Structure formats: structure tokens, C-alpha cells
Amino acid sequence: MKRFVLALLLAGCAAPLPDEPVGSLFDVYRDTDVQIASKALFEPEKYLGTWYEIARFPVPFERGCAGVMAEYGQGDAGQITVLNTCRNLDGTVRSTINGFAEVVGPGRLAVTFPTLPFGASDYWVLWTDDAYRTAVVGAPDGRSGWILNRDPTIPQDRLKAAREVLDFNGYDLTRLVNVPQGGAQ
Numbered sequence: 001m002k003r004f005v006l007a008l009l010l011a012g013c014a015a016p017l018p019d020e021p022v023g024s025l026f027d028v029y030r031d032t033d034v035q036i037a038s039k040a041l042f043e044p045e046k047y048l049g050t051w052y053e054i055a056r057f058p059v060p061f062e063r064g065c066a067g068v069m070a071e072y073g074q075g076d077a078g079q080i081t082v083l084n085t086c087r088n089l090d091g092t093v094r095s096t097i098n099g100f101a102e103v104v105g106p107g108r109l110a111v112t113f114p115t116l117p118f119g120a121s122d123y124w125v126l127w128t129d130d131a132y133r134t135a136v137v138g139a140p141d142g143r144s145g146w147i148l149n150r151d152p153t154i155p156q157d158r159l160k161a162a163r164e165v166l167d168f169n170g171y172d173l174t175r176l177v178n179v180p181q182g183g184a185q
Contacts, residue, residue: 026143027057027058027143028143029057029142029143029145029171029172029176030145030166030169030171030172031172032140032141032142033170034169036124036126036138036140036169036170037169038105038107038124038125039106039107039125039126039127040106041106042103042106042107042125043132044080044103046128046132047072047080047125047128047135048072048073048074049071049072049150050069050070050071050150051070051071051135051149051150052069052148052151052152053065053068053070053146053148054147054148054149054154054159054162054178055146055147055176055177055178055179056176056179057143057144057145057175057176057177058175058177059143059144062086064086064088064094065087065179066087066089066180066181067085067089067091067152067179068085068086068087069084069085070082070083070084070085071083078102078103079100079101079102080100080102080103080109081098081099081100082100082111082113083096083097083098084096084097097113097116098113098114098115099111100114101123107125107126108122109122109123109125110122110123122139122141123137123139124137124138124139124140125137126138127161129161132150133150133158134148134149134150134159134161134162135147135148135149135162136148136162136165138166138169138171142170142171145166145171145176147159147162147163147166147176153181163176
């Protein structure tokens with residue numbers, strides 16, 4: 001997620017969403033003494049497609065973003081293409097960024113955005129439901145975490161399960177922010 005930082009630091013100048021806490025690049029949202037576990041039986045091909053950001057831990061590069069979407073596709077040589085879209089509350093696109101991910105272990109991806117001067121960042125899929133409709137993503141350093149869903153709305157049972165996964169992996173749920181969909185399409 002470091003790759004987002006430079007391009008979307010500019011988005012940090014944007015107005016926050018109502019009642020949005022704005023984290024710093026150095027905020028840590030999980031107890032790093034708690035061992036974090038990625039999804040051992042992760043199937044990258046099932047992860048491809050569109051995901052809507054349901055909740056996140058505050059990071060400056062997403063300040064003011066609503067209706068956030070991530071689209072993953074099959075790239076060359078086994079890479080996964082990444083397209084992240086940040087929207088305004090009215091649904092208009094504020095910014096996008098393209099990158100790629102490489103699977104570096106079970107449920108573990110290294111994500112790179114070539115337009116940013118950072119190396120690859122850890123992007124660990126901690127959990128998905130069996131049908132890959134809901135996912136929990138985090139990083140060992142605890143500086144990021146997301147609840148993603150295939151639709152802009154998430155059933156309460158899967159939201160509860162996702163929150164439990166974050167809690168199990170040492171995340172401070174009091175700092176988790178719900179993301180308004182703002183006309184996500």
C-alpha cells in the first residue's frame with residue numbers, strides 16, 4: 001500500500017468525509033505482537049474481479065475517498081493487474097491508480113504501483129468466505145487493513161465474520177472506519 005502514498009498524498013489535501021479520522025503514514029492499527037496469518041488455501045483466480053471497500057483503517061492516501069473499488073485481473077506471466085478507484089461522495093471519480101501484484105506466498109501478495117517511487121508492499125489476504133464474496137486484507141506491519149465485498153453492501157453475518165478476523169489478527173476495531181459507497185458503480 002506504500003505505492004498509493006505518493007500519488008494519493010495529494011488526495012490528502014482533499015476534504016475528509018464527514019466524521020472521518022485521518023491517519024498518518026506511521027499509524028499502526030494492530031498489535032504487532034499478535035501473530036498475523038494469511039489465508040493458507042488462497043486461490044488467486046477466485047480473487048480476481050471487482051471488490052468494494054466496506055471498511056478501512058484510516059490512511060492519508062484514502063482521505064475523503066468514498067465508493068472505493070479495487071479491480072484485479074489476470075496479467076502477464078502470472079501477475080495480477082490492479083486498478084484502484086477513489087470516488088467522491090456523489091460517485092464521481094476522484095482518482096485512479098494502476099499497478100500489479102505478485103503472489104509471494106499463500107494469501108500473500110506484493111503490490112507495486114510503478115508510478116510511485118516505492119517498492120512492493122505487503123498485501124495479505126487474511127480471510128475470504130468460501131465463495132470469495134467477502135475478504136479481509138491486512139499487512140504484518142499493521143499500517144493498513146480493509147474489509148472488501150463483491151457488492152457495495154455487505155450482509156451483517158459476513159461483516160461480523162470479517163470484523164472477527166481483524167480482531168483475531170490483533171487489529172483495533174475501534175479505529176475501523178465504514179466507507180460510504182457514494183454512488184460506487
